[in-house]
Amino acid sequence: MKIVVCVKQVPDPNTPGQLDPSTHRLRRDGEVVLDPGDEFGIEAGLQLAEAHGGDVTVVSMAPERGVDAIRKALAMGAASGVLISDPLLEGSDALSTARVLAAAISREGFDIVITATESTDGYSGVVPQMLAGLLGVPAVTFAKSLKYDGTTLRVLRQTETGHDRVETSLPVVVTVTSGINEPRYPSLRGIMGAKSKPFQTLTTSDLGLTDVGGAHAGETMVAVVAAEERQAGEIIEDDGTAAKRIVDFLAEKKVI
Amino acid sequence: MHPMVTTSPQSRKSVSTLPNFTDLYAVDELLGDDERLIRDTVRAFVRKRALPVIDEHFEAGTFPHELVDGIAQLGLLGMHLDGYGCAGASALAYGVACEELEAGDSGLRSFVSVQGSLAMFPIWAYGSEEQKQRYLPEMAAGRMIGCFGLTESDAGSDPASMQTRAHLDGDDWIISGSKMWITNGSIADVAVVWARTESGIRGFLIDKGTPGFTASDVHRKLSLRASVTSELHLDSVRVSAGQMLPEAQGLRAPLSCLNEARYGISWGALGAARACFESAVEYSKTRLVFGKPLAGYQLTQLKLAEMATRLVQGRLVTWRLSQLKDAGQAHPVQVSLAKRANVRLALDIAREARTILGANGITLEYPVIRHMTNLESVLTYEGTEEVHTLILGKAITGEDAFG
Ligand SMILES: Cc1cc2nc3c(=O)[nH]c(=O)nc-3n(C[C@H](O)[C@H](O)[C@H](O)COP(=O)(O)OP(=O)(O)OC[C@H]3O[C@@H](n4cnc5c(N)ncnc54)[C@H](O)[C@@H]3O)c2cc1C
Ligand SMILES: Cc1cc2nc3c(=O)[nH]c(=O)nc-3n(C[C@H](O)[C@H](O)[C@H](O)COP(=O)(O)OP(=O)(O)OC[C@H]3O[C@@H](n4cnc5c(N)ncnc54)[C@H](O)[C@@H]3O)c2cc1C
Numbered sequence: 001m002k003i004v005v006c007v008k009q010v011p012d013p014n015t016p017g018q019l020d021p022s023t024h025r026l027r028r029d030g031e032v033v034l035d036p037g038d039e040f041g042i043e044a045g046l047q048l049a050e051a052h053g054g055d056v057t058v059v060s061m062a063p064e065r066g067v068d069a070i071r072k073a074l075a076m077g078a079a080s081g082v083l084i085s086d087p088l089l090e091g092s093d094a095l096s097t098a099r100v101l102a103a104a105i106s107r108e109g110f111d112i113v114i115t116a117t118e119s120t121d122g123y124s125g126v127v128p129q130m131l132a133g134l135l136g137v138p139a140v141t142f143a144k145s146l147k148y149d150g151t152t153l154r155v156l157r158q159t160e161t162g163h164d165r166v167e168t169s170l171p172v173v174v175t176v177t178s179g180i181n182e183p184r185y186p187s188l189r190g191i192m193g194a195k196s197k198p199f200q201t202l203t204t205s206d207l208g209l210t211d212v213g214g215a216h217a218g219e220t221m222v223a224v225v226a227a228e229e230r231q232a233g234e235i236i237e238d239d240g241t242a243a244k245r246i247v248d249f250l251a252e253k254k255v256i
Numbered sequence: 257m258h259p260m261v262t263t264s265p266q267s268r269k270s271v272s273t274l275p276n277f278t279d280l281y282a283v284d285e286l287l288g289d290d291e292r293l294i295r296d297t298v299r300a301f302v303r304k305r306a307l308p309v310i311d312e313h314f315e316a317g318t319f320p321h322e323l324v325d326g327i328a329q330l331g332l333l334g335m336h337l338d339g340y341g342c343a344g345a346s347a348l349a350y351g352v353a354c355e356e357l358e359a360g361d362s363g364l365r366s367f368v369s370v371q372g373s374l375a376m377f378p379i380w381a382y383g384s385e386e387q388k389q390r391y392l393p394e395m396a397a398g399r400m401i402g403c404f405g406l407t408e409s410d411a412g413s414d415p416a417s418m419q420t421r422a423h424l425d426g427d428d429w430i431i432s433g434s435k436m437w438i439t440n441g442s443i444a445d446v447a448v449v450w451a452r453t454e455s456g457i458r459g460f461l462i463d464k465g466t467p468g469f470t471a472s473d474v475h476r477k478l479s480l481r482a483s484v485t486s487e488l489h490l491d492s493v494r495v496s497a498g499q500m501l502p503e504a505q506g507l508r509a510p511l512s513c514l515n516e517a518r519y520g521i522s523w524g525a526l527g528a529a530r531a532c533f534e535s536a537v538e539y540s541k542t543r544l545v546f547g548k549p550l551a552g553y554q555l556t557q558l559k560l561a562e563m564a565t566r567l568v569q570g571r572l573v574t575w576r577l578s579q580l581k582d583a584g585q586a587h588p589v590q591v592s593l594a595k596r597a598n599v600r601l602a603l604d605i606a607r608e609a610r611t612i613l614g615a616n617g618i619t620l621e622y623p624v625i626r627h628m629t630n631l632e633s634v635l636t637y638e639g640t641e642e643v644h645t646l647i648l649g650k651a652i653t654g655e656d657a658f659g
Contacts, residue, residue, distance in 0.1 A: 033296075068289070075293060185301055188331030188343040191293050 001054030001148075001170075004110040005045040005078065006101055006131075007038040009062045009069040010121040024221035025091075026121055034069035037116035039076075039183035044146055044176050045114050046077045046184070052148055055079035057108055061089060061100050064201075074194035075186030082108065086203045091214020094122075098130035103207040105135065111170040112153070117142055117177055132173035140166050141175045160254055277537065278530045280564055283571040291352050294345070298356035301330060306360040311620045313482040314361070317475070319443065320482060323364065328398025332357075332368055334376040336516075340392035342376070347581035351523035351574055359527035362630035363483035365520070370439045371395060373517035375402025378448050378459055381512065382504035387461060391446060403444035405435035405488050406510050412437075413643050414658075415450070416507055420490065422451040422460060429453075429500060431460060431493045437637070441486025442471040448501075449490065450510050459501040459509060468493040480633040515588050518638045519581060522594035523574050525602035525634060526567065528627040532602075533563045535624050536609035539616070550612065559608050566601040573597060589651040596644035603631040 012031040020027050045056040058073040060066050061084040070081035084104050092100070105113060113135070118125035132139030142158040157164040158177050186194075204212060234249075236242050250256045275282040287295065305326055313320045327333065331343045332353050338344040350372075358365035376395050379387055394400040411417045420433025431451050441447070447462045447469070462469050468491040473484060501509070537560060540551035550556050577594050580586040606628035610617040617624050635641050650656050 068293075071289060072293060072296075075297075185297050185326075185330055186293065187329060188294060188335050188345055188349070190331075191290050191297070192343060192345065194293075195290070 001048060001052050002109055002111045003045040003049055003054060003056045004105050004108060004113045005038070005041045005056055005058050005073065006105075006113065006115040006128075007042065007058050007060045007069050007073055008035045008116075008119050008121075009033070009060060009066040010035045010119060013120050019224055021224075023091075024224045032065060032068070034072045035116065035120050037118070037120050037178055038069075038073075040176050040178050040180050041114040041116055042073050042076055042078060043181045043183040044143075044174075045112075047181065048112065048146065048148060052150070054111070057082065057110075059101060059104050059108070060084070061092070061097055061104075063090075067199075067201075070199065071194050072186060074197045074199070075190040076184055077186075077190060078197075080198040081200075083199070083201045084203070084207070085201055086213070088204050088213040088215075091217060092212060093217040093219040094124050094126050095130055095218055096212040096216065098127050098134055099212055100204070100207065100209060101127070102131050102134035103209055104202060105131070107207070110135075111172075113137075113171075113173040115173070115175050117175045128173055128175045135171070135173065137171045137173055138168055139173045139175070140168055143174050143176045144180050146174065146176070146180070277564055278533060278567060279571065281568045281572065283568075283575050286575060287348070287352065291346070291349050294349050295352045295356060297330065298332070298353050299359070301326060302356055302360035302364075306357075306364060310361045310364075310482055311626070314363075314626050315481070315620060317477065317481045319363070319367075319484045321443075324367075324398045324401070327364075327368065328396070331396075332372070333398055334372040334380070334392065334396045336372065337376060337380045337392070340380070340388050341396035342380075342392065346578075347519065347586075348578040350520060351578050354520040354524040355527035355530075355574075357527065358524035359531045361482050361626065362524065362528055362634055363480050365524040365527070366439055366480060366483050366633075369517045369520050369524070370404055371402055373520060374404030374513050375440075375444075375446070375448050377516050378404075378501060378504060378509065378513050379461070382459065382501040382509055383461075384498070384502050386498065387501070391461070395446075400445040401440055401443050403438050403440040403447050403486075403488075404510075404513065405438050405441070405447050405449040406514075407435060407437050408433070409436040409487075413640055415510065416457075418450065418452055418457070420449065420451040422453045422458065424497075425494070427497050428494050429460060429497065431462070431490050431495065433490050435488040435490075437474065438471070438486050438488050439637075440484055441488050442473050443484050444471070447471075447488060449488065456506045457510070459504040460495060461499045461501065462490070462493060462495060463499075466493055466495060479629040481629075511588075514638055515591050518591050518595040519577065519586070521634060521638055522570075522577065522591070522598045525595075525598040525631070526570050526574060528631055528634075529563075529567060529570065529598075529602035529605040532606045532609035532624045532627050533560075533567060535622055536560065536563070536612040539613050539622070543614075556612060559612060563605045563608060566605060570598045570601050589647060592639065592644040592647040595638060596641055596648070599631065599634050600641060603628070603635055606631055 009032050012033050018027045049056050056078040057080045058070050058078045059082045060070055064085050066083055074081055082104055084100050115128040129139045140155050143155045144158045145156040147154040153168050155166040157166050236245050334342040335345045336350040354365050379391050395402055406415050408418050422429045422431040445464045449460050449462050470489045471486045473486050540556050541549055543550045573594050609624045610628055613622055646657050
């Protein structure tokens with residue numbers, strides 16, 4: 001089975017993010033890390049490969065230092081990595097990103113493409129569906145469990161009220177939720193072996209793409225505004241009905 | 257396909273940004289890609305798996321057995337050894353791992369030091385091929401735990417005065433005596449025990465359960481509480497000739513093991529110091545005294561400035577030492593210097609950090625007092641501060657001031 005996992009390199013979520021006031025874009029010049037959400041995708045891919053044979057290729061579109069995210073994925077056990085890096089891609093919108101990833105993934109070939117449901121920095125949550133559209137395969141989103149029996153992929157799809165059971169044949173794009181598994185730590189041996197695994201860096205011209213990147217972005221960021229101050233929370237004093245009121249409140253918010 | 261690009265340190269950060277206050281000279285940036293990933297991985301493991309349980313173990317005086325598998329899976333046991341299931345990492349990588357483990361707790365680092373440097377290393381360096389095959393892969397996988405018995409109740413700083421003896425009886429060795437203050441003693445599957453013989457001091461591998469061999473724990477410790485410290489009793493313990501380490505002759509052998517472990521300690525101490533420093537900085541910013549943050553007083557700033565400076569000094573020492581060690585050129589005296597200097601600076605930082613936290617500093621709600629009391633053991637084991645002072649004194653002057 002040929003599994004492709006898309007991974008993004010994001011500003012370290014442990015340090016507060018900053019928006020560039022002139023471009024309205026996230027500043028990405030500080031510490032960057034493999035998106036913690038993508039670790040679940042890598043783990044899901046590795047588990048499928050371990051159970052059914054085949055291997056995992058990680059694909060990332062990022063500036064050159066995006067290589068760190070790929071290296072971590074290789075250290076966890078992925079077999080090979082592809083980094084698409086090109087100054088032309090700066091300022092790419094979601095569709096550009098999806099087109100670039102689709103072109104690289106088509107070159108590799110795939111049975112399953114795995115992504116997170118949304119990235120930790122941009123969290124538009126639209127790249128995977130665009131990717132599926134461009135690759136001409138179904139997108140099964142919000143997977144909280146994956147089971148493959150050799151022909152059919154069975155997915156429990158997280159919904160607001162519970163889950164859907166979805167069955168699909170391959171090839172397919174699947175987005176996995178955080179918590180679908182417990183991502184492994186890279187082992188020392190994995191870390192030391194990562195450098196010798198196949199790895200390639202591609203440019204847009206390698207992919208035969210010209211109309212991508214900031215200059216061709218269809219989306220524009222019109223403005224960035226501060227989020228509204230949060231309202232003070234409601235304090236419920238217990239007069240015997242507190243438990244019920246809390247339950248009603250949570251139900252109304254669709255938390256339970 | 258081409259080799260993976262390595263990102264140069266310069267490309268990561270613009271020159272003018274000041275690095276994190278725990279590493280003001282950006283020694284971290286001297287790490288290679290592998291070491292950086294090892295640092296991040298061990299740090300994440302410690303934060304997610306060790307920190308949530310360590311206080312309780314410390315308070316209860318119990319060893320966190322539940323972490324052994326994870327530590328083994330990371331590949332940290334015997335990581336700087338080659339072959340036999342060991343990763344063959346650089347001294348630098350070993351140091352980085354020690355720092356991160358000890359930022360969690362000195363007990364964790366002690367476990368890894370003893371397993372890798374004191375129990376696996378002598379087998380790897382002085383053992384027979386059979387011994388290596390039998391013990392090392394199991395120990396690297398964490399399925400076998402080892403301990404190192406050198407110290408005795410009346411022979412600590414002066415191990416040459418040890419009383420434990422071994423003599424030949426036919427093809428077997430009979431070993432009698434006792435060892436004191438032995439980390440991992442009662443949880444060990446194999447003990448590396450050093451004993452006096454007719455041909456000088458030799459090392460023996462004694463399996464758990466060998467008749468006459470027992471271990472009992474030292475209780476009422478107020479330091480290194482999340483680590484097992486035991487007394488080993490050897491009452492005419494009979495082992496076959498194949499359990500003696502063939503290549504270990506004389507005190508030089510156990511001392512070479514200590515040299516490996518001391519190297520790791522010089523890094524580890526920085527982890528404990530860093531954790532205390534971070535805690536103190538954080539606390540000083542939020543604690544209001546006389547109407548303003550504690551961090552805003554010159555007395556506090558002097559303390560913090562001193563801590564930051566000494567951390568930088570410690571980091572530069574270990575960084576350089578790791579380079580020497582990876583080049584095969586680290587002299588034991590240089591290792592002594594680093595162990596002595598870094599444990600002292602860590603203890604000083606821990607004590608000073610404790611003052612900044614006031615009364616909160618004496619509780620397990622914050623990591624500081626745990627590190628502080630742990631470091632009292634670290635100051636004493638693997639050569640006391642005084643012993644390393646005398647080693648340096650002798651190297652500098654040529655005068656032996658030990659006896
Ligand atoms: C005009 C404009 C300019 C922009 N410029 C930039 C820019 O320069 N740099 C930038 O990072 N963003 C830029 N963005 C934001 C950009 O739209 C998104 O960050 C990016 O396209 C991915 O969207 P997302 O992070 O919201 O992905 P989501 O749809 O939330 O991502 C879901 C999952 O898809 C996968 N995925 C997403 N992106 C990648 C990737 N690059 N490589 C591999 N897998 C991926 C991951 O698994 C991810 O978890 C710009 C947006 C606009 C409108
Ligand atoms: C928690 C813990 C774990 C340990 N784990 C192990 C282990 O796994 N294996 C093992 O073999 N040992 C272990 N030890 C023992 C440790 O290495 C010894 O405690 C240490 O070597 C000091 O020996 P001692 O306690 O007998 O002190 P002593 O040697 O009696 O020293 C007492 C004091 O006298 C000072 N002193 C000694 N000689 C001189 C001198 N010539 N001039 C001036 N001052 C001097 C010392 O520095 C010290 O301050 C451990 C100890 C502790 C506390």
